[in-house]
Amino acid sequence: DVKVTQSSRYLVKRTGEKVFLECVQDMDHENMFWYRQDPGLGLRLIYFSYDVKMKEKGDIPEGYSVSREKKERFSLILESASTNQTSMYLCASIPGDRAFRDGYTFGSGTRLTVV
């Protein structure tokens, strides 16, 4: 019963390409997040969204943008991919009542390699 779906498991892109990472959740959650995961650095927040068409920068937004046109979909965009953006990208969501109940629900991740 997959609830947070990331469209690609593995991606290989060239330097300078524009890259779209898609995330869809079927739990009617208001809040969605994009993290990148790197060894020894844990999960670092790139962008998050509390509502449709709303976005806020996380800790490492440089080189990324996001789009939230519909509640269930949160897209991460690499405007011009660079090799230092090679990483595992994880999408997560939680309900919007601003009180944690069950923590995040994560997608299965997209491993992006930029060559």
Added chain:
Amino acid sequence: GENVEQHPSTLSVQEGDSAVIKCTYSDSASNYFPWYKQELGKRPQLIIDIRSNVGEKKDQRIAVTLNKTAKHFSLHITETQPEDSAVYFCAASIRGNDMRFGAGTRLTVKP
């Protein structure tokens, strides 16, 4: 900025022994502290969480303790089994629904 420090980065124990992972946080307003387990090639899964009005919580072989004064919390796994081998992440809530994660601990349980 708000930080979460996690130690150790790697931990190897013999099956049946206990494992302890410790985290500290800097934001005094943090009030929710989840732990995630990530098996190789899989997504992080919530295994246990604790809120700031509780000092300890237990779920079978897993327990979490919280010391708000010292701003640290710990994960305890007793009677470890090989299937406990994974990367474990701690996290602390900040600014409503946002969270900060520790760098992770790779736990290996040797049979």
